[in-house]
Amino acid sequence: xxxxxxxxxxxxxxxxxxxxxxxxxxxxxxxxxxxxxxxxxxxxxxxxxxxxxxxxxxxxxxxxxxxxxxxxxxxxxxxxxxxxxxxxxxxxxxxxxxxxxxxxxxxxxxxxxxxxxxxxxxxxxxxxxxxxxxxxxxxxxxxxxxxxxxxxxxxxxxxxxxxxxxxxxxxxxxxxxxxxxxxxxxxxxxxxxxxxxxxxxxxxxxxxxxxxxxxxxxxxxxxxxxxxxxxxxxxxxxxxxxxxxxxxxxxxxxxxxxxxxxxxxxxxxxxxxxxxxxxxxxxxxxxxxxxxxxxxxxxxxxxxxxxxxxxxxxxxxxxxxxxxxxxxxxxxxxxxxxxxxxxxxxxxxxxxxxxxxxxxxxxxxxxxxxxxxxxxxxxxxxxxxxxxxxxxxxxxxxxxxxxxxxxxxxxxxxxxxxxxxxxxxxxxxxxxxxxxxxxxxxxxxxx
Numbered sequence: 287x288x289x290x291x292x293x294x295x296x297x298x299x300x301x302x303x304x305x306x307x308x309x310x311x312x313x314x315x316x317x318x319x320x321x322x323x324x325x326x327x328x329x330x331x332x333x334x335x336x337x338x339x340x341x342x343x344x345x346x347x348x349x350x351x352x353x354x355x356x357x358x359x360x361x362x363x364x365x366x367x368x369x370x371x372x373x374x375x376x377x378x379x380x381x382x383x384x385x386x387x388x389x390x391x392x393x394x395x396x397x398x399x400x401x402x403x404x405x406x407x408x409x410x411x412x413x414x415x416x417x418x419x420x421x422x423x424x425x426x427x428x429x430x431x432x433x434x435x436x437x438x439x440x441x442x443x444x445x446x447x448x449x450x451x452x453x454x455x456x457x458x459x460x461x462x463x464x465x466x467x468x469x470x471x472x473x474x475x476x477x478x479x480x481x482x483x484x485x486x487x488x489x490x491x492x493x494x495x496x497x498x499x500x501x502x503x504x505x506x507x508x509x510x511x512x513x514x515x516x517x518x519x520x521x522x523x524x525x526x527x528x529x530x531x532x533x534x535x536x537x538x539x540x541x542x543x544x545x546x547x548x549x550x551x552x553x554x555x556x557x558x559x560x561x562x563x564x565x566x567x568x569x570x571x572x573x574x575x576x577x578x579x580x581x582x583x584x585x586x587x588x589x590x591x592x593x594x595x596x597x598x599x600x601x602x603x604x605x606x607x608x609x610x611x612x613x614x615x616x617x618x619x620x621x622x623x624x625x626x627x628x629x630x631x632x633x634x635x636x637x638x639x640x641x642x643x644x645x646x647x648x649x650x651x652x653x654x655x656x657x658x659x660x661x662x663x664x665x666x667x668x669x670x671x672x673x674x675x676x677x678x679x680x681x682x683x684x685x686x687x688x689x690x691x692x693x694x695x696x697x698x699x700x701x702x703x704x705x706x707x708x709x710x711x712x713x714x715x716x717x718x719x720x721x722x723x724x725x726x727x728x729x730x731x732x733x
Contacts, residue, residue, distance in 0.1 A: 326426055326438040329361070335428060336360050339442040341419070342406075346569060349451050350463035352408050352501055352536075355419065357442060359426055360393065360402040365690040366435045367427035368657050369403040374422050380410040382503055382529070390657050390689070401690070403657075408536075410506060414451035418444055429690070452564070454571040460508035461562040461571075464499040469561070469574050471495050484582045488604050490547045495576060497540045497561065504529050504538035510576075513557060517550030518581075521611065524622060546581070547607065554581040640669045644708060651704040656689035663707070672711050681707040 329335035342354040359369050371386065389404040405424075411417065421444055427437040455461055472494045473483075485491065497507050504527040512520055526541040548554070561574040643666045650659035663685070667674040674682070685707075687697045 324430070324433045324436055326428070326436060326440050329428065329430070329436065330440070334362050334430070335426075335440075337424065337426075337440055337442060339419070339422070339445055341445055341447050343447055344566075346452075347411075347447070347449050348463060348564065349411055349414050349449055349455070350461070350502070350506055350564070351566060352410055353447070353449075355407045355409065355422075356404055357407075357422065357424060358402055358404045359424060359440075360395070360400045361428050362395070362398060362400050363431060364401045364429055365403055365427060366429040366437070366686070368660055368689065369405060369427075370425040371405050371407070372423040372425065372439075374420060376409065376417065376419060378411065378413045379417075380412060380503065380505070381407065382410075388657055388661075410503065411449040414449050417447050417449065419447065420444055452569070452571070455562075455564060458562050461564055462497075462499050462502055462507055463564045463566060464502045465566045466500045467561070467563045467574060468498045469496070469576065471576055473579065483579070484584070485548050486584055487548055487551060488607060489583075490545055490607070491581070492543060492545045493556075493579065494541065494543045499538050500532075501536055501566075502538045503536065504540050507538055507540040508561070509540075510542045510544075510559060512544060515554050515556075517548070517552060517583075518554050519547040519549060521545045521547070521615070524618070547611070548581065548583045549604075551583050551585060554583065555579070556581075640666065643669065647708070648701060648704055651699065651701055654688075656685060656699070659704075660685060660689050666708065667711055670711055674711075677711065679707060679710060681710075 326335060330337070336359070338358045338360075340356040340358070342356055344351060344353075347353060357371065359365075368388065375381075385408045387406045389402075389406070391402045391404070392399050393402055394400070421441040423439050423441050425437075425439055427435060429435050474492050483491065495510055499507055507527075509525065512522065514520070521544070523543040523545075526539070528539055530537050530539065546554075546556075556579040558578040559576040561576070563572045563574055564570075565572050643662050647659055647662035647666060650656070650662060663682075664674055667677075681699070681703050684697050684699045684703070688699055691697075
């Protein structure tokens with residue numbers, strides 16, 4: 287009797303264990319399915335995530351005046367990564383590279399503290415009229431309470447804004463819109479007054495014009511125009527156009543240089559030029575004058591005691607000037623045609639971009655700008671060929687907590703930690719490269 291009962295008990299026990307394992311597997315599957323079903327759109331529907339676009343424009347927004355697009359993403363929890371905006375285009379506007387700024391903060395929603403990440407983009411309208419800002423795709427990563435980290439893309443709603451053009455600017459093609467414009471004109475004057483100079487045939491003079499404008503990119507400063515005059519050769523250098531940040535404010539600079547070579551006797555006048563400037567401080571049109579220049583060109587100065595033919599001396603001087611100018615022009619043309627290749631060669635040889643991003647990362651850590659530090663760390667990892675998402679490091683976790691966990695007060699991340707993290711990425715790359723070399727060698731040996 288006992289021999290018959292025992293096998294039946296074993297089979298019953300096995301049956302119960304098998305069904306219990308199946309039940310647990312099904313429960314785990316449905317829990318996993320539920321977590322994957324949660325999306326950013328569901329968080330928005332449940333009022334746990336919001337996205338809002340604000341157009342910060344001036345009371346009288348005119349052509350060429352900067353306009354700020356602010357995109358705020360907020361959550362009732364905190365962000366796992368920095369919010370990223372996918373590049374977009376808007377016709378008849380200028381969007382400068384690296385003009386995006388990030389702001390990390392909090393706000394109160396129905397008495398609850400929400401985390402916010404705001405991205406601001408500066409654009410410059412180039413025509414007057416109505417604009418439609420398209421939907422902008424934003425990459426978001428949220429650390430939820432019940433479903434862990436949820437990542438994905440959400441889109442803003444299209445926005446409208448209007449740009450005007452004052453009547454005073456209606457018939458003006460080129461103008462600068464800025465609260466402050468400065469002009470500097472430097473001429474290597476040999477003799478004479480400020481605007482009237484005395485020269486001889488074969489001599490030369492250089493004039494350099496520097497224009498700086500606040501809150502205006504250099505590419506929106508109009509180029510200088512020159513008048514062709516018989517008996518006077520004009521050589522223009524490639525304009526220097528660059529932007530700088532002065533205490534967070536953009537300052538555009540344009541530098542133009544002209545060399546005048548006198549080939550014949552006579553009087554030559556370079557007419558004055560007018561730069562039109564719309565002063566945003568008083569909303570008035572102003573004119574900046576580049577003064578005219580008058581050149582008195584006489585015969586070449588030679589000694590009365592010499593028997594050398596003055597024309598021969600002038601001819602020799604002219605030949606030397608032509609040779610020097612020709613060499614300079616050839617060198618300039620070569621550099622101009624190959625400047626991009628030369629710049630890339632210099633950057634590759636000296637690892638310029640890698641060193642620049644490394645310096646910016648360490649500076650962000652020193653200034654406790656952890657979100658910006660994560661952005662620079664991500665760019666640095668791409669340059670050294672390391673997938674940052676596959677690197678397991680307590681230092682990266684600490685940096686993420688400081689950047690996106692507003693409730694975290696105990697985590698520390700020092701400059702020494704930052705340097706050690708960068709060194710670890712470089713060593714990680716070497717390990718990967720050595721492993722690939724070994725695999726390649728084994729593969730060749732097997733063949």
